[in-house]
Every structure is written in C-alpha cells, then in structure tokens.
Amino acid sequence: MQHIGKCKRASKSDFTATGNAPRRHKNSTPQENSMTSQQIDYPFATRPEPGQTLEVAPGVHWIRMGLPFALDHINLWLIEDGDGLVIVDTGYGLDATREAWETILARFARPITRILVTHYHPDHLGLAQWLSEKTGAPVWMSNGEFLSGHAVWHGLAGYNVVSMVEQFRHNGLDQTRCAAFETRGNAYAKGVPALPATYRRIYDGERLEIGGRQWQVLIGRGHSPEHAALWCEEAGVLISGDMLLPRISTNVSVFAATPEDDPLGCFLDSISDFKRLPATTLVLPSHGSPFRNIGFRVDQLMEHHAARCAELLDACSEARSAGELLPVLFPRPLDTHQVMFAMGEAIAHLNHLERKREVRRRVDSDGVVRFIKCH
Numbered sequence: 001m002q003h004i005g006k007c008k009r010a011s012k013s014d015f016t017a018t019g020n021a022p023r024r025h026k027n028s029t030p031q032e033n034s035m036t037s038q039q040i041d042y043p044f045a046t047r048p049e050p051g052q053t054l055e056v057a058p059g060v061h062w063i064r065m066g067l068p069f070a071l072d073h074i075n076l077w078l079i080e081d082g083d084g085l086v087i088v089d090t091g092y093g094l095d096a097t098r099e100a101w102e103t104i105l106a107r108f109a110r111p112i113t114r115i116l117v118t119h120y121h122p123d124h125l126g127l128a129q130w131l132s133e134k135t136g137a138p139v140w141m142s143n144g145e146f147l148s149g150h151a152v153w154h155g156l157a158g159y160n161v162v163s164m165v166e167q168f169r170h171n172g173l174d175q176t177r178c179a180a181f182e183t184r185g186n187a188y189a190k191g192v193p194a195l196p197a198t199y200r201r202i203y204d205g206e207r208l209e210i211g212g213r214q215w216q217v218l219i220g221r222g223h224s225p226e227h228a229a230l231w232c233e234e235a236g237v238l239i240s241g242d243m244l245l246p247r248i249s250t251n252v253s254v255f256a257a258t259p260e261d262d263p264l265g266c267f268l269d270s271i272s273d274f275k276r277l278p279a280t281t282l283v284l285p286s287h288g289s290p291f292r293n294i295g296f297r298v299d300q301l302m303e304h305h306a307a308r309c310a311e312l313l314d315a316c317s318e319a320r321s322a323g324e325l326l327p328v329l330f331p332r333p334l335d336t337h338q339v340m341f342a343m344g345e346a347i348a349h350l351n352h353l354e355r356k357r358e359v360r361r362r363v364d365s366d367g368v369v370r371f372i373k374c375h
C-alpha cells in the first residue's frame, strides 16, 4: 500500500480567500483523469439536500449542512462500518443541523461506531459532543485538534479574543474593526456548544479499519495544527477536510499564540504531499463538490499563493502592516467574521515572505509591525 509521508512543519488556523474557480466538467469519466489533465472533474451533477444523503463511493455517503456565514455549507460524511456507521465531521451548533442529523440517523437506523473529526474548527467539531451523547459513539481526533478546541473554547492565553485583538492591533488593524471583535465575544463557543472531555487520539499514518477497508490518517498543517485527512486506497477516496478545497483556497492564519509562525509554508508542504495520491482519487472536500485530479488542484493552489506573495512583496516597497495590506489581498468589503480570517491570512503571507528573507519586519513608533522588501 502506498504510504503518504509526514509533513515537515507545525502551525495553525477557516475561511478562504479568493475563488480561483476551475472549469466545471460534470460529466467527465475517471478514465479522462491523468496527472497531465489540466482540469478538475466534478463527477456529481447533484448534491444532497439538507437531511438527505448521496452515496459517492461504495459505502461512503455525502451529507451537506448549512452554515451561518458567507461560506454557507459544510460537507459531512458517513462511512459504512459493518452493521454500523462512522460519522466524519459533525456540523456547526445549529438547531437545523441537529434536526437534519435526527432525520438521517433515523433513516439509516444503524449504530454509530465512531465520530471522526478532521479538525477543531466549529463547523467540523461543533456537534461532536452532542452526537456522542446521543449515539454513545466515541470521538476520534488528533491531539493538536483536541487541545486547540479546548484552548479556544476556554479562552486560554494566546487563544482568546483579547489576544487576537491585540495581535490585530499590533498588525495595523484600525480601531473600529478591532472594537467589533471585542463586542462579538467568543464566537467559537457559539458554534461548539459543548466539547468532549475524552477522545480516542489518532496519529499521522495510522490506518483505521472501517467496514473492512483501511483508511489512512494523513495529518496536514497550516490550516489547523494537526488536521486529519482520511485516505482509502481501496475505495480510491480521500476525505480532504479543509486541507484541499476545489473552488476556494483554504484559510491559512497566524494565531496570536505564535505570532511569527509560518503556517503558509506548512500548508504548502502538506498539500504537496497529496500529489503522491493517484489522479483518479475522488476527493471529498468539506466545502464545494467532490472532485478528481488532485495534482492539478494542488498546483493551482501553489500558483495562487505564489501570486499573493508576489502582490504583497510588490506592495512592501514601502513599509506596510498587515492591516494596511488587506485591500491588496481582499479588494472587496469584508464583514467582521471575514476580517478575522483576512488578517490571519495577510499575516501568514507576510510571515512566509519573512521566512524566505524577502521582507523584514520592524516595529514602528506607533507600535505597529510593518514589513518592508529586503532588496
């Protein structure tokens, strides 16, 4: 069995930047996919309605739930496991999501054997504890995601709103937008009403037997600390979580606890590992539709981030802060939720350029961190 290597660096952070949308080819067949194919294939012309499921591979079912954001949906998955079912990701803490789960679980009428969570973000971990209590199934996740969820939920040092606002102020975000975060409070706990206190830890490279097939855990970094994607070679399926999305670029943010971190470098390392998977692999992303041609999508994302870095580098001919550079990366109005991700993303690209020694940081007399081109 092919084994995917580990990624090299560590870091963390949901939202997405631009939509470098690929062309849509609904009716392509797997035979048309190859490593040289210059398109993304979307084999499903339809998607499941709320409370419905769609079988996308033998024993693998697609669920789509709503989100109260600009990014208005998340994909969740059920994997048949003998007489039971494994849930992969759980949805945001909304009544509509609970009702949809009630409908789906009643229709399948099978025991839930495990609740696998790709990462700690609220749309993924949100209803894990509720589902665990309801079904009796244990939650399986990585250590970094379990701890990060608790750190943010409990507002620990470096992971709370005060720390985030201070980080953003330090990086040049204006007072009006900083104040909007202070009045908003802990948004995470709204999406994650309760967290599990115990869990079954999963590890990079670990093979999980589900329904007689092996699913390998592929830990990725840069979007969150230890994001678990799940690859089944036998089924030809990768549940990519947020690490690989077809139409939007995964958010990569710097957290207040690790202000000089390089999550973009980590993310690019992690997604480059996906290129080792067969091009015929059906990728099941957390947002958007299932797709094929993984290598092409990875290359698109590499180019996307290289272009963003080039734009920022050009703008840093004069010293600029992340806050001052937001219009360069995001030339459109942003709501408070989007500003959070946009600031994280801007700092991430600047830190990445700093690691590459293309910009250097300085702290000006107004206390704001600004970056200036090295050459």
Ligand SMILES: [Zn+2]
Residues within 6 Å of the ligand: 013, 014, 015, 119, 121, 223, 224, 242
């Ligand atoms: Zn996420």
